[in-house]
Amino acid sequence: MEAWVDSVGERIRSRMTPGLSQRQLAAQVGMTPDAMSRALSGQRGFASIELAKIADVIGEDVYWLITGQRDPLRVDVAARHAWDPMRSQRVNPGRENDEEIIRNVIRAYHQAHPDGPPSSVELPKRPEDVRRMLGDGFVRPFAAAVERRLGVDVVRVPNLSTDYSMRIGDRGVILLASTPHWFRSNWSLAHEIGHLALGHHANSVHAMQNERPADTFAASLLLPTPLVHSVDWNGIDGSGLAGFLWNTGVSTEVLRHRLSSLRIGVHDKVHSWLREPTQRLLRAHVDVLSDDDKWGDPLVDRERDSSARMFPLGVLAALRDRVEAGNAAPDLLAWVLDVPVDEIDFPEPDEDAEAEAYDRVLSDRLSAAEWAGALRTGKPQTLA
Known part of the structure; x- marks a missing residue:
């Protein structure tokens, strides 16, 4: 038996969870335990239908089982799920309506890169390491920094109900809904980076369980513990709070939850400010806000940029x-x-060439008499 058959068995065993025995796998796939044992040890090959069923059971794809490489056109999608307090669970009610947009994005990548898009770098699992890769001041050009320094594409389109991240082949892609609420986009971008860094796309079976770790990653990326602890939360005024939100790119809600999770107490005034809508608090202190690369109203600039359609x-x-x-x-x-x-400029058919080809077809056609002769003799007849 060839060596690659042994490798297939090794890859299958490497992806079997501790609670899944060979006998159980064989039963789920429709193989006898003996056939499964011999196939895993390389004494017999797997049928294609057997590999397809095994891939479903262990959450892998057939391409990887056979080659050991990730399918360059495989797509894995993760979505940001909202918390439903009525049902006490995370939900994504708009997924069905988002499907067409997601399919168009995937189709664009497949047509642009028919052999698979360029690979992204492997992201570190610690948010502090990702923050270091993004560099100082990454919040304002967040999407650009993610593309340039992390090798992850950012797509922004309207009419999405939520935000998504994907692995298209070995390329990380984050799909954001266009919105004037730039702080929401920042949080979603950090959340989806968390999904990519933590490898959640390889384990979509546990999508709901992946949401909390992605939230924790995003909080640590945008509001690292040392930075939050460096602020005097009992002495800060409204302008100072607005400046902190502006520079970290987060909302009042995100900061409120982060302070609570770190068990940092604040005085009543700060607590009341953090209950206000983010834009209202920032508008009240717009004089302390600035973007070095922009002119005019800084809030409007950020809202406009966050609403703009964007493709890599x-x-x-x-x-x-x-x-x-x-x-x-x-x-x-x-x-x-x-x-x-x-x-869109695209190749138009050459009408002259088409006309010439059509004339050739007509000139090569048999006449009615020639067809009659062909039917009588079994071969075309040329009339003198």
Whole structure:
């Protein structure tokens, strides 16, 4: 038996949970225990249907079981789930309505990179290490910093009910809903980075259990414990609080929960400020807010940027090149750019060439008499 067959068995065993025996796996797949034992040890090969069933049971894909490599076109999706206090559980009620947008994003990547997009770097699992990679002052250009320094793409489109992260092949992609609430986008971006860094896309069976660790990761990324402890929360005034929120890019709600989780007490005035809507508190102290790279109203600038449609330039360039070469659909590029399809330049059929080809077809056709002769003799007849 060839060595790759042994490797298949080794990979299957490596993904079997401690509570899953070979006998149980065989029963779920429809194999006898003896056949499973011999296949895992390389004494016989697996049938394709057996591998497909095994992949479902252990939560892996057939491509990896056979090759040991991640499928360059495989897609794993994780969503940010909201907390439903009535049902005491996390929910994603808008997933069905989001499916078309998600499919279009995946389709754009597959058409732009038919052999799979470039791989992202492996992210560290500790939020402090990710924060170090992002560098000082990453909050304002958060999405750009994530793409440039983490190798994770950020897509922002309207009409999404929530935010998502995906692994398309080995590429990390974060899909954000466009919204003027930039602090919400910041939290979602940090939350989805947590999903990617913690490897949650490889274990989508436990999606609900993955939400709390992703929240904890996001809180530590945006509001690291030393930074929060460095503030005098009993002496801070309204302007100081507004400046802290602005520089860390979080909402009053996120900061309130972070202070509570760290058991940091604040005086009543700060507590009441943290109950206000974020934009109202910041608007009241807009004079202390600034963005070095922007002119005008800083709040409006952030709202506008957070609402703007956004696709990674690398995907746009690759997709445009393939459309111009006639290898990708122009309607998809139009959707990505949010423009009418007739504004997309793509190869038009050469009408002269088509006319010449049509004339050749007509000239090569048999006449009625020739067809009659062919039917009588079994071969075409040429009339003098």
